[in-house]
Amino acid sequence: MSGGNGLRVRPTSIPGLLVLDLPVHADGRGWFKENWQREKMTAQGLPDFGPVQQNVSFNDAVGTTRGVHAEPWDKLVSVATGRVFGAWVDLREGPGFGAVVTEELGPDRAVFVPRGVGNAYQTLEPATAYAYLVNAHWRPDVAYTFLDAGDARTAIPWPIPLEQAVRSERDLAHPRLDDVVPVPARTPVVLGGDGRLGRALRRAMPEAAFLARGDLDVTDAAAVAAHDWSRHSAIVNATAYTDVDGAESAAGREAAWRVNASGPALLAAAARAHGLPLVAVSTDYVFDGSRGDHREDEPVAPLGVYGQSKAAGELAAAGAPEHWILRTSWLVGEGRDFVRTMRELAARGVDPVVVADQVGRLTFADELARAVRHVLEVRPPAGVYHVSNGGAARSWFDVARRVFELAGADPERVSPTSTAEYAAGRPAAPRPARSDFDLAKIRATGFAPRDQDEQLAEYVARLGDDA
Structure with missing residues (x-):
C-alpha cells in the first residue's frame, strides 16, 4: 500500500x-x-x-x-x-x-x-x-x-x-x-462591554457577544475556566482599572494589578487553550514620556502603578499565540471625559486652568473600536500596535482651547499651567510628558486613523445637540 x-x-x-x-x-x-x-x-x-x-x-x-x-x-x-x-x-x-x-x-x-x-x-x-x-x-x-x-x-x-x-x-x-436548528456562527466576545470602549464596540461590532463584569469577572480564575469559549471566535479584553491616581494607594494598587495584569493572564490562558485570538488594549502610560513619537519597539518604562500594571498586562496578553495589543492614548467617548468636561465648563462660564506640558493625540472610542474590528478582520502579524487618531500632536491646553472655540466660547478663557503646578498639594500619579505615537505600523495593515481635529469637531457638535 x-x-x-x-x-x-x-x-x-x-x-x-x-x-x-x-x-x-x-x-x-x-x-x-x-x-x-x-x-x-x-x-x-x-x-x-x-x-x-x-x-x-x-x-x-x-x-x-x-x-x-x-x-x-x-x-x-x-x-x-x-x-x-x-x-x-x-x-x-x-x-x-x-x-x-x-x-x-x-x-x-x-x-x-x-x-x-x-x-x-x-x-x-x-x-x-x-x-x-x-x-x-x-x-x-x-x-x-x-x-x-x-x-x-x-x-x-x-x-x-x-x-x-x-x-x-x-x-x-x-x-x-x-x-434542525442551525449551529450559530461563532462571534467575538467583548469583556468589559459596559465601559467606554465597550459601548463603542457595540456600535462597531453589533454581531459580537458583550459581557459586563457581572457576567464574567476576568480576575476570577474559576469563572474564566468555566466559561464556554466554544461559542466565540475571538476574545476582546476591554476591561481595565483606569483610576491613574487611585492606583497609587494600597487598595488601588491591588485592584490595578488584579484587573490590568492578572485578568489578561487568565484570558491569554483561555485563548491559548481554546485556540482563540486575543485583542488587548493598553496605554501610553507604559512609557515615561521622556521622548515622543513612540514606536512599538521602544522599551517600556512606566512611571506609576497604573502604567506598571498595564505593562505587565501586555506581557501576559502576549502569552496568547495570536494576539494584538493595541496601545492607545487620551481616550474620549461616552461618559465623563476631558472633552465633555471642557464643553460643560465653556457653557457654564467657568474659566479652566489646563496642563500645557503634556503632549499627545486624542483617541476617540469609536476610532479605537474601528481598529479592534480591523485587526480581527485583517489578522495582521501578532504583536503590539499603536492606535490613536491622526493629525498633529497637541497639549491638553491646546485641546481645551479648541473645545471652547468649537463650543462658541472665547478660547482665551483657558489658561495654561504646568503638570507640577497643577499637581501641587494634591495626590497625583506621575504622567508621561509625551504620549504621541508613531502610527506607521497600524497604517501598514491598511488602517488609516482619522484626523483628531476633524473628529473632535464632530464630537463637540454632538455634545451640543445633546445639551
Missing part, C-alpha cells in the same frame, strides 16, 4: 471541510504514516487547530453507521485500519446549510471537520478503527447538533442501505433537516 510521496490538503464544496491525502509507506512488515504532522499539514493549508484530545472508534461489523453529529469543536478524522464511507452535512447557519460532501476514507485519506459540520461514518470492512483529534476536551454539558442519517433532503448515498446497517437507538431518533 502506498499513498504516494506527497501530502496534499484539498478543499471541498463545504467551506472549511478539508480532505487530506496522506503518504502511506508500506513494506513486507505493514505500513507507516504520519497521522498528525503540524508543520507539514499547516503548510499545506490545514488550520493550526490545536488538538487537545484523541479518541478512537472501533467498529466490529461491516455497515456500522454513526452520526450525523455536529460537535462544537474542530476535528481531524483518520482511519487506522479498514475503510469507511464518510458523509458530512453543513449544519451551520448560512446559505450552505444542508450541503453534503461524501468521501471514502482509508489509511491514506483523512478529513478535517470544522465546528458545526455534521459528520457520519459507515464501515466498509470488518474490524475498522478510526481516530479523531479534537481541539476541545469533551464535556457532558456541551450540546451537539444532530441530523437523521436517512434524511430525504440530504439524500446521503450510503453504500450499505440504512435498514441493513448497524445503528444506535439514539441515532435512529435524530431529527430531519427541516427540524
Whole structure:
C-alpha cells in the first residue's frame, strides 16, 4: 500500500471541510504514516487547530453507521485500519446549510471537520478503527447538533442501505433537516462591554457577544475556566482599572494589578487553550514620556502603578499565540471625559486652568473600536500596535482651547499651567510628558486613523445637540 510521496490538503464544496491525502509507506512488515504532522499539514493549508484530545472508534461489523453529529469543536478524522464511507452535512447557519460532501476514507485519506459540520461514518470492512483529534476536551454539558442519517433532503448515498446497517437507538431518533436548528456562527466576545470602549464596540461590532463584569469577572480564575469559549471566535479584553491616581494607594494598587495584569493572564490562558485570538488594549502610560513619537519597539518604562500594571498586562496578553495589543492614548467617548468636561465648563462660564506640558493625540472610542474590528478582520502579524487618531500632536491646553472655540466660547478663557503646578498639594500619579505615537505600523495593515481635529469637531457638535 502506498499513498504516494506527497501530502496534499484539498478543499471541498463545504467551506472549511478539508480532505487530506496522506503518504502511506508500506513494506513486507505493514505500513507507516504520519497521522498528525503540524508543520507539514499547516503548510499545506490545514488550520493550526490545536488538538487537545484523541479518541478512537472501533467498529466490529461491516455497515456500522454513526452520526450525523455536529460537535462544537474542530476535528481531524483518520482511519487506522479498514475503510469507511464518510458523509458530512453543513449544519451551520448560512446559505450552505444542508450541503453534503461524501468521501471514502482509508489509511491514506483523512478529513478535517470544522465546528458545526455534521459528520457520519459507515464501515466498509470488518474490524475498522478510526481516530479523531479534537481541539476541545469533551464535556457532558456541551450540546451537539444532530441530523437523521436517512434524511430525504440530504439524500446521503450510503453504500450499505440504512435498514441493513448497524445503528444506535439514539441515532435512529435524530431529527430531519427541516427540524434542525442551525449551529450559530461563532462571534467575538467583548469583556468589559459596559465601559467606554465597550459601548463603542457595540456600535462597531453589533454581531459580537458583550459581557459586563457581572457576567464574567476576568480576575476570577474559576469563572474564566468555566466559561464556554466554544461559542466565540475571538476574545476582546476591554476591561481595565483606569483610576491613574487611585492606583497609587494600597487598595488601588491591588485592584490595578488584579484587573490590568492578572485578568489578561487568565484570558491569554483561555485563548491559548481554546485556540482563540486575543485583542488587548493598553496605554501610553507604559512609557515615561521622556521622548515622543513612540514606536512599538521602544522599551517600556512606566512611571506609576497604573502604567506598571498595564505593562505587565501586555506581557501576559502576549502569552496568547495570536494576539494584538493595541496601545492607545487620551481616550474620549461616552461618559465623563476631558472633552465633555471642557464643553460643560465653556457653557457654564467657568474659566479652566489646563496642563500645557503634556503632549499627545486624542483617541476617540469609536476610532479605537474601528481598529479592534480591523485587526480581527485583517489578522495582521501578532504583536503590539499603536492606535490613536491622526493629525498633529497637541497639549491638553491646546485641546481645551479648541473645545471652547468649537463650543462658541472665547478660547482665551483657558489658561495654561504646568503638570507640577497643577499637581501641587494634591495626590497625583506621575504622567508621561509625551504620549504621541508613531502610527506607521497600524497604517501598514491598511488602517488609516482619522484626523483628531476633524473628529473632535464632530464630537463637540454632538455634545451640543445633546445639551
